[in-house]
Amino acid sequence: MPPSADGRREARRGEGVNDTTRPGVLGLIGESPLVPLARVGNGCAARLFAKLEFLHPSGSAKDRSALAMIEAAERSGQLAPGGTIIEASSGNTAIAAAMAGACKGYRVVCVTTDRQSQEKIRILKAFGAEVVVCPAAVRPEDPRSYLSVAWRLAEERADAFYLHQHANPAAVRAHEATARELWEQTGGALTHVFCGVGTGATACGIAAGLRAIDGADGVEVIGVQPAVSELLADSDPAAAHHLEGLGEESVSQLFDPGALAGILRVEDRDALLATRRLARAEGLLCGPSSGAVLAAALRYARERGLDESACCVCVLHDSGERYLSKVFSDEWMRANRFFEPAAARTAAELCGLKRAERDAIGGLITVSPHSLLLEVLELFRHHEVSQLPVLDASGVVGSVKEDRVVHLLVRDPEAKSRPVRDVMDPPFPIVEPTTPVEQISDLLRDSPAVLVDTAAGLDILTKADLVRAIARWAG
Numbered sequence: 001m002p003p004s005a006d007g008r009r010e011a012r013r014g015e016g017v018n019d020t021t022r023p024g025v026l027g028l029i030g031e032s033p034l035v036p037l038a039r040v041g042n043g044c045a046a047r048l049f050a051k052l053e054f055l056h057p058s059g060s061a062k063d064r065s066a067l068a069m070i071e072a073a074e075r076s077g078q079l080a081p082g083g084t085i086i087e088a089s090s091g092n093t094a095i096a097a098a099m100a101g102a103c104k105g106y107r108v109v110c111v112t113t114d115r116q117s118q119e120k121i122r123i124l125k126a127f128g129a130e131v132v133v134c135p136a137a138v139r140p141e142d143p144r145s146y147l148s149v150a151w152r153l154a155e156e157r158a159d160a161f162y163l164h165q166h167a168n169p170a171a172v173r174a175h176e177a178t179a180r181e182l183w184e185q186t187g188g189a190l191t192h193v194f195c196g197v198g199t200g201a202t203a204c205g206i207a208a209g210l211r212a213i214d215g216a217d218g219v220e221v222i223g224v225q226p227a228v229s230e231l232l233a234d235s236d237p238a239a240a241h242h243l244e245g246l247g248e249e250s251v252s253q254l255f256d257p258g259a260l261a262g263i264l265r266v267e268d269r270d271a272l273l274a275t276r277r278l279a280r281a282e283g284l285l286c287g288p289s290s291g292a293v294l295a296a297a298l299r300y301a302r303e304r305g306l307d308e309s310a311c312c313v314c315v316l317h318d319s320g321e322r323y324l325s326k327v328f329s330d331e332w333m334r335a336n337r338f339f340e341p342a343a344a345r346t347a348a349e350l351c352g353l354k355r356a357e358r359d360a361i362g363g364l365i366t367v368s369p370h371s372l373l374l375e376v377l378e379l380f381r382h383h384e385v386s387q388l389p390v391l392d393a394s395g396v397v398g399s400v401k402e403d404r405v406v407h408l409l410v411r412d413p414e415a416k417s418r419p420v421r422d423v424m425d426p427p428f429p430i431v432e433p434t435t436p437v438e439q440i441s442d443l444l445r446d447s448p449a450v451l452v453d454t455a456a457g458l459d460i461l462t463k464a465d466l467v468r469a470i471a472r473w474a475g
Helices: 024-028 062-076 092-104 118-126 146-156 169-173 176-185 201-211 268-282 288-304 330-335 347-353 355-360 373-383 402-411 413-417 437-444 463-474
Strands: 034-036 047-052 084-088 107-113 130-134 160-162 192-196 220-226 262-266 311-316 387-392 395-401 449-454 457-462
Touching (some): 024 092, 047 176, 062 201, 084 092, 084 146, 107 118, 130 146, 146 160, 169 201, 192 288, 201 220, 220 288, 262 288, 347 437, 347 449, 347 457, 347 463, 373 387, 373 413, 387 449, 387 457, 395 402, 402 413, 437 449, 437 457, 457 463
Parallel strands (some): 047 311, 084 107, 084 160, 107 130, 192 220
Antiparallel strands (some): 034 047, 387 395, 449 457
């Protein structure tokens, strides 16, 4: 049975969700709604839905994991009545812990980074939490890092329990219930789940939960990360991004990439514009990680050619009310150059978008003036390209095009033994990485390709690369 129009169903009691035995608003945690995305998915053939995790009492999916970790600590005796909860968090787990602490009578100390929005810090203080702000642009092992400070505070306070979401398995188990909800809300039609990855608890928990459901083990759970992410590479934490909650400053012990069908990178600009589009087209005021998930899902559906048989769910993680001074501020967006048109983008960015394709075929493909036409024809066929630069020891000396080689060989099959220098054309234009996309577009009107002289060597851009990039930026 396909999902209902509004994705709602009768709330299930027990199993730790919507539990009336929990104090106050904690009984409302779980059973978040599923709704169709009717407008932002225009042009996407797959059925697209949103899991509204931001409607939890504290405003994010972290209500599930924070409560699960607290209850596990209570059962084990690690957290006694009236004790202190300490957590190192990008904001949402801390907020969830602060809310739960207020309901249960615990003191809460939240250690976060200076990358977080002021709205998050004010929410923490509103719940009565003590807030400690640490620099984001340091390594996890640095004593100033928010992880190091949280450990120190936990050791200094005798009554403290450190939730430690980066290594607490209860955070993962909490989302097995999320998996059951998704399967039931989609009537067993679920095929893809797109989920932001911070600690990895939500994505890995959903993946584990689906594997345990009969018939759901084939559902693909796809993680979404910022282009700069410690989970994807040994990157510099000072290379900041604006997708709070994604790309944690340290690799989480909970994160199991093997549990996911894949991980998609999303640029800040794409995520932030998609976040604003969710609010204006769907009435869903979410944070930038939700925009990243939507941008990734639309790109994946388009690139994989998903049709109406696909049922895709985007997990919308947290509320946009805590980002009003950032993504929903025109001034902030303008100051960070996220409103600039595609013409302000550069050749370097175009090369970055096609990096995976280039790496897959082993780098830029070139031929020498002495290469035989039969060899060149095989390169055209094998790599599915239609033009190649010609290089010798002095550098770029020409270019060779598929249509010219084919035309010659059709008329004279013996020409297969002729060298490229006999049929090569003038070299493709060569530009710097800082060349604006607008200029690249102008050059491609008269040339089938443009070479980019990067620090790592030559790269090549074609009209097809430009078309894919524009579709991605516009999507």
